[in-house]
Amino acid sequence: xRMGQQAWGWSLALALAVGSLTAGEEAPxxxxxxxxxxxxxxxxxxxxxxxxxxxxxxxxxxxxxxxAKSPGVVGLVVYGLxxxxxxxxxxxxxxxxxxxxxxxxxxxxxxxxxVPGHGLENYxxxxxxxxxxxxxxxxxxxxxxxxxxxxxxxxxxxxxxYNKDEHYMAYGGFGYGGxxxxxxxxTTFSLDALKALGMDExxxxxxxxxxxxxxxxxxxxxxxxxxxxxGNNSGGFLYFPGTGEFGTEKNRAGKDVPKPYGNMTxxxxxxxxxxxxxxxxxxxxxxxxxxxxxxDVTQNPGGKGSEGYYYYLVAFAKAFTAAKVNEIDxxxxxxxxxxxxxxxxxxxxxxxxxxxxxxxxxxxxxxPTLATAYALIALDYAAAxxxxxx
Amino acid sequence: xxxxxxxxxxxxxxxxxxAHGVELDRVKSxxxxxxxxxxxxxxxxxxxxxxxxxxxxxxxxxxxIRVLSEHHRKYSEPLGPFMTEPVKYILKQQQEDGSIRIExxxxxxxxxxxxLHGLAALKNPKYTDAIxxxxxxxxxxxxxxxxxxxxxxFRQGGDLSNTWCALxxxxxxGEKDAKVFEAALNFIRRVQDNIETNPDAxxxxxxxxxxxYYKPGQSEAGTVKNRDGVEFPKPYGSMTAAAxxxxxxxxxxxxAPEVQAALRWLTANFSATENPGAGMNGYYYYVHxxxxxxxxAQVTEISLGDGGKVHWxxxxxxxxxxxxxxxxxxxxxxxxxxxxxxxxxxxxxxxALNICYKxxxxxxx
Numbered sequence: 001x002r003m004g005q006q007a008w009g010w011s012l013a014l015a016l017a018v019g020s021l022t023a024g025e026e027a028p029x030x031x032x033x034x035x036x037x038x039x040x041x042x043x044x045x046x047x048x049x050x051x052x053x054x055x056x057x058x059x060x061x062x063x064x065x066x067x068a069k070s071p072g073v074v075g076l077v078v079y080g081l082x083x084x085x086x087x088x089x090x091x092x093x094x095x096x097x098x099x100x101x102x103x104x105x106x107x108x109x110x111x112x113x114x115v116p117g118h119g120l121e122n123y124x125x126x127x128x129x130x131x132x133x134x135x136x137x138x139x140x141x142x143x144x145x146x147x148x149x150x151x152x153x154x155x156x157x158x159x160x161x162y163n164k165d166e167h168y169m170a171y172g173g174f175g176y177g178g179x180x181x182x183x184x185x186x187t188t189f190s191l192d193a194l195k196a197l198g199m200d201e202x203x204x205x206x207x208x209x210x211x212x213x214x215x216x217x218x219x220x221x222x223x224x225x226x227x228x229x230x231g232n233n234s235g236g237f238l239y240f241p242g243t244g245e246f247g248t249e250k251n252r253a254g255k256d257v258p259k260p261y262g263n264m265t266x267x268x269x270x271x272x273x274x275x276x277x278x279x280x281x282x283x284x285x286x287x288x289x290x291x292x293x294x295x296d297v298t299q300n301p302g303g304k305g306s307e308g309y310y311y312y313l314v315a316f317a318k319a320f321t322a323a324k325v326n327e328i329d330x331x332x333x334x335x336x337x338x339x340x341x342x343x344x345x346x347x348x349x350x351x352x353x354x355x356x357x358x359x360x361x362x363x364x365x366x367x368p369t370l371a372t373a374y375a376l377i378a379l380d381y382a383a384a385x386x387x388x389x390x
Numbered sequence: 391x392x393x394x395x396x397x398x399x400x401x402x403x404x405x406x407x408x409a410h411g412v413e414l415d416r417v418k419s420x421x422x423x424x425x426x427x428x429x430x431x432x433x434x435x436x437x438x439x440x441x442x443x444x445x446x447x448x449x450x451x452x453x454x455i456r457v458l459s460e461h462h463r464k465y466s467e468p469l470g471p472f473m474t475e476p477v478k479y480i481l482k483q484q485q486e487d488g489s490i491r492i493e494x495x496x497x498x499x500x501x502x503x504x505x506l507h508g509l510a511a512l513k514n515p516k517y518t519d520a521i522x523x524x525x526x527x528x529x530x531x532x533x534x535x536x537x538x539x540x541x542x543x544f545r546q547g548g549d550l551s552n553t554w555c556a557l558x559x560x561x562x563x564g565e566k567d568a569k570v571f572e573a574a575l576n577f578i579r580r581v582q583d584n585i586e587t588n589p590d591a592x593x594x595x596x597x598x599x600x601x602x603y604y605k606p607g608q609s610e611a612g613t614v615k616n617r618d619g620v621e622f623p624k625p626y627g628s629m630t631a632a633a634x635x636x637x638x639x640x641x642x643x644x645x646a647p648e649v650q651a652a653l654r655w656l657t658a659n660f661s662a663t664e665n666p667g668a669g670m671n672g673y674y675y676y677v678h679x680x681x682x683x684x685x686x687a688q689v690t691e692i693s694l695g696d697g698g699k700v701h702w703x704x705x706x707x708x709x710x711x712x713x714x715x716x717x718x719x720x721x722x723x724x725x726x727x728x729x730x731x732x733x734x735x736x737x738x739x740x741x742a743l744n745i746c747y748k749x750x751x752x753x754x755x
Contacts, residue, residue, distance in 0.1 A: 161434040161471035169468040
């Protein structure tokens with residue numbers, strides 16, 4: 001699991017060499033060709049699509065777990081399937097139509113696409129919007145128009161009694177929809193949905209979101225939150241100002257400060273870009289510095305084991321895509337092509353039936369429907385990048 | 391998807407508990423579900439949690455603020471108006487004399503103490519003046535017998551419930567006057583059925599169970615007969631937990647005979663399903679008081695009469711999870727002592743669950 005890209009290359013070379021020798025032939029003189037990452041990504045995505053088709057329940061949902069009935073999970077599957085590389089088969093189109101119908105039927109009076117009382121309404125709605133929008137069919141326009149004000153109502157601003165100075169841990173961020181708390185995870189999903197609906201950095205809403213996003217970054221130069229002035233100035237991001245999800249680390253003075261980590265840092269980069277930050281802005285410069293020091297496709301850096309790994313892959317792929325970056329310089333002459341690295345690693349973790357599942361239960365990633373949806377979305381982005389590079 | 395407890399409650403019940411003990415994640419999710427519900431009761435128009443008449447009491451708002459600040463998510467003012475506005479509401483209710491109360495509503499000591507405890511829990515220097523004024527007021531509610539009374543109009547004779555509540559707040563607000571705590575100790579000794587340490591002549595006839603009751607010679611749970619058939623105030627769980635915590639806050643050590651006797655009663659009568667001795671009356675007050683008392687006494691496992699052992703935090707958490715409503719709140723169908731109010735019950739339950747979560751997390755390490 002923790003094997004890096006180079007180690008992977010080595011082990012492949014070794015495997016080929018051993019294989020050749022066992023066959024009694026001479027070892028190849030030239031290093032073996034790298035596998036074609038685009039072909040690997042496409043093949044893995046195709047297997048994932050087949051897996052979901054085999055898991056279709058007929059009611060628009062996929063898979064057998066209880067979470068599979070959640071509109072959030074259905075939405076992620078639809079989004080992953082809709083963006084999958086290659087031509088859409090009639091069977092897949094039919095499954096997508098069915099699933100979209102399932103989501104549409106769950107829209108509430110207030111515009112939310114969610115099961116009332118089950119919580120996470122804003123996540124559900126944002127994901128459903130991304131899914132329906134990805135189907136690119138005008139018949140969903142009315143549903144999407146009705147969902148938009150609901151998502152906007154989850155943003156914590158003056159209308160909700162939030163004040164920029166007094167409520168500096170929440171102002172401008174998006175929350176669960178009911179809990180009246182904001183976090184970067186809900187914010188990244190909300191901004192994705194709103195951007196898909198045509199909003200951009202010139203809106204008041206995105207400007208307010210930027211206030212929140214900047215305050216989640218461990219970057220003393222641009223973060224005005226007192227509790228964030230004592231960090232290590234690493235450029236990484238947290239769940240919300242002053243709080244992470246993976247505990248603390250020591251700052252230079254030996255004090256415990258919340259530890260930034262990968263999935264939130266990639267989410268932070270994408271949000272900054274959506275909110276209009278330029279590549280040379282101090283926020284993005286600092287964030288990329290963190291990424292260069294923590295570049296990893298095998299785990300969520302700064303996290304714990306494989307917790308949240310598949311969520312991480314999506315955040316990773318979306319951030320590089322939003323930044324229009326194909327390759328990053330890791331220093332010491334090393335470069336990393338994120339889409340290739342992601343595709344090769346994710347394909348390796350795919351189960352024979354085309355699914356993925358996380359060993360770590362946290363955030364429900366041990367559920368194959370959810371993990372496979374995340375993995376497919378990440379592969380979709382990687383495949384698009386690799387196809388564009390040709 | 392990440393984050394919050396309602397998801398677990400709603401969707402993943404099937405992934406339920408392990409065979410032994412309650413799963414830590416489920417306790418955490420239940421605490422999140424409770425906090426989210428409480429926060430959703432916050433109304434920007436009124437600035438307080440809840441909409442009932444009872445919810446207007448500043449003490450209830452203070453209790454809600456405190457349990458949220460003690461929550462594993464460490465709620466504080468910068469997180470939103472649901473923290474800042476109830477605080478402003480509390481400060482607005484502070485009277486010239488330092489009490490925090492609504493004129494004519496009574497419960498002056500409770501309101502001032504619980505509101506003060508909420509303010510103190512936030513550790514915000516902005517409230518220093520309000521805190522010292524409230525502290526000064528509370529001291530005027532300490533009766534000559536060392537117990538705390540309801541406040542104005544009730545200068546004579548304290549009761550254990552007001553006393554425990556006042557002591558907890560004073561301690562949290564940094565009260566250092568040893569005389570206050572010494573006097574309180576003398577009072578608590580007089581409401582405990584413990585012959586060795588209760589100085590009252592009438593108390594010498596008690597069954598010597600170690601349990602505590604409401605006032606000297608008076609229980610809210612009726613009477614028990616001693617060996618000679620004489621009626622005697624019946625000890626019960628909430629007051630015995632209050633006595634134990636009150637003793638420890640007032641400076642007694644774990645090996646003091648009063649403390650040992652109270653622990654003996656709470657162990658012998660341990661229940662996570664009712665307020666022992668009082669049935670469902672005051673159940674949520676009891677679980678909150680018990681969790682605080684056991685935490686203060688640094689007790690983790692208790693030995694039951696039948697030779698079995700129970701991890702009290704596990705037992706309390708299991709019951710609280712089972713009683714939590716789908717929406718995240720708790721309420722007592724037995725309405726005594728205002729426990730028909732879900733904001734109050736949820737605050738008590740969350741106060742207990744916060745402690746259970748800390749205990750279970752520590753036990754897992």
